Amino acid sequence: MTDHVSEGKNLVRRHSVLELVEHWAIALSGLLLILTGLLELPIGKRYYVTEIPGFSWSGDFYTTLTIHYIAAVVFIVAAFFHVFYHGLLGEGGMLPRRGDLKESVGVIKTFFGKGDEPPFEKYLPEQRLAYAGMAVIIAMLIISGLVKTYKNLLDPQLSHTVTMAATWIHNIFFVLFVAAVIAHIAALVIKPNRPMIRGIFTGTVRLDYARRRHPLWMAGLERTKTPSADGRGWVGGEVAGSGAGADGNVSSGEKPDPEHVAGSERANDKKEES
């Protein structure tokens, strides 16, 4: 569960298997919810979606609704699991902090060649902000979706005001969700972020990348390191899967000098990437 380094393989574990399962449960059910949510609009027949081989079901609103509900179960269970599991374990490495907004602007400027990136913790400040934004969107979708389901299931005469609010919150946050998913994927297209892509599929990122770009995270790991079970690397002590422990400790007054931590590796890697 803890982040650990495998020096021999030049890898560091960034996400636990459980976190990968959470992410992909949300991601895949979310995509299915987007698709079937769109098909709740009467567009399947009009736009010939029903005539795509294998999509004849797309014009049947009862079928699309059933698929929407099945995906919603996965989505909601994963979201609630995520909040309660990591919340109880105090893993808050993805939660935004003071100064993240300002720092994000600076980081985004570096994508356009303006200035140098600051040393990062496990997550970039904009990742923490994006996480919070996505969390709000998902929360609103779930709450409004549950109200709509309750109305369909138990109370078709639910107050018009409540029904109307739930519908439009669901519709508006649907649009925001689609935008957020596109932005989330687009962020990985940006070159400096690409080494993180393998992380969400395999759980690990390259060690040299992590040392160069996430020195604050690695410093937290190294400060509390203990040998790993396989004897080929080491394991961060109280470093939880989401990096909360590391981030929390580092930012609580023991922040290492980034230049010192990063050392010449940062300079070397930078040369490589340019």
Place this chain on the structure above:
Amino acid sequence: MSRLTRRNFLQVSAGLVALSGVAATPSTAETSLDEETLATLIDCTRCDGCVDYDVPLCVAACRERALSRIPDPVNPIPPLFPRGMIEDWSTRKDVYDRLTPYTQLFVQRADIPEDGGIRTVYLPRRCMHCDNPPCATLCPFTANHKYPDGSVVIDPDLCFGGAKCRSVCPWSIPQRQSGVGIYLEIMPTLAGNGVMFKCDLCHDRLLNKQLPLCVEACPRDAMVIGLRRDIIKEAERRAAATGGYLYGLTENGGTGTIYLSPVPFEEINKVVEKGPGRPHFDKVSRRPARASLMETSVLMSPVIGMGAGLTAAMLAVRNRGIKKGGGESDD
């Protein structure tokens, strides 16, 4: 209440208003419960189809109201991408033998062979005002809503005319008029296609303690409206007294419209003309099904996720031997 007439329906309404202590306005109607849900009994043993009139009086009254409420479509109606599915009834306002945006009530005729002859039954057809109306619950914009008085009402100012309500209605009741409505203001060629129209049980008149126009217009008192429970009792009483048959009590999980016929509805269904705008008298089971496993699972999923998260966190704490202190959390 043994018999419901127009007059004592009004008394019932007045009593309800007095009991609740407030006037029946849209805002207060929303806060009330099923207690005040209404239903209509359409007694086809009384309806004679107004054969002596050019147009049945209920149909004529309903149509007058529709004509006053449906604006003229824009000319020309914008072409629709990618299919040209425009439905323009504004040039055919005098069609009375099926449902259209302008004819939200029509009288269906059933000629049933009987004892070597023909027995004719007339059946005024309109929205059933289902207890669980899929047209309303599945409307993507909540342009369609079931009110506590039982009426299922499409708001013409919110409807995009996508006709999803017609697709999910067991009787395909709502009818589209293209070239009117809010879709014209947004992306008329790409999204929406007009406004869906159907009987709204004269919702505005009910709020003003007036009878629906069709009930008021009927010269033979073939239609009565009242509290749902009273109407059901009355329907069952009349069916028992005349040996008649009922339709609408259980269809689609129950509706606010109960037909009484002297012949079985299976027989009627065989002979009535069916098709677009001409609804059937089939048996209809409720869709979406009440308390379906899927919907129940959705409502339970927060609890499942929460329980799984709590359990997994406790196991993780035990496995790691972490003792969570108050100061550790940076949440």
